[in-house]
Amino acid sequence: MTTTSPGQKIVLITGASSGIGEATAKLLAERGHHVVLGARRADRLEELTEGIRASGGSAEFRPLDVTDAEQVRLFVEGAHSRHGRVDVLVNNAGVMPLSKLEALRLDEWNRMIDVNIRGVLHGIAAALPVMRAQHHGQFVNIASIGAHQVSPAAAVYCATKYAVWAISEGLRQEVGGDIRVTTICPGVTESELAESISDPEGREEMRTFRSVAIPASSVGAAIAFAIDQPADVDVSEIIVRPTAGQS
């Protein structure tokens, strides 16, 4: 089992290979936390891990598909057995292949449900027993401004984020006492998220819509704020969005 310095948390992050997950990993490592990085693109995770270590931070990675409950269980269990605890799980992995409902892109609807909802539930299923047993822990679930408002072409995506919001709020009410639950709702943020849009119309609309995007590190800073509060303070929700624009 590894030893950690006082105040250092063991923070697991899904979807850490780009965007918000990557920026959060860098920021938390700079603040002295140990980050355990998961996503499917192992080459990106390896590069990020090496970069964090080269800057004096502490990091490790494990390839992970959050749609597979067993892989998520092993991701959490591996970190737990190596470090003796899991302080924070950032359920961040997500996809956003937007299109109007009439386009009937059933595969993409299912993918959003699998990654954005089931992925978060798999994280909860894996980490909740560990956090219960150790009598502390924190879930940071990345929802979206789309958990508060719906827009055309985003019905299914927003539905998945409303679900993340509801699951997080239900979890917070059930586990309060030892375990903290934080929902982060970013507005438009620089990342690779819009690259999952295959619908040409949706892609074009997104280009203008995303022109006011804030840096991913701004969302990372909100996540770090929630994590670094004293144990008796649960920052239950943060909406962090561009000053300009509607989202």
Ligand code: NDP
């Ligand atoms: P990115 O596309 O840059 O990052 C998404 C991350 O999720 C990647 O690391 C990707 O890694 C990972 N991922 C996707 N599918 C899976 C999977 N099946 N298993 C494991 N990891 C997976 O976008 P963002 O950083 O923007 O997205 C992060 C979160 O923020 C998402 O939940 C998104 O919905 C949310 N969000 C983003 C906003 C924005 O404007 N950017 C606004 C509101 C919310 P890999 O492909 O290597 O698996």
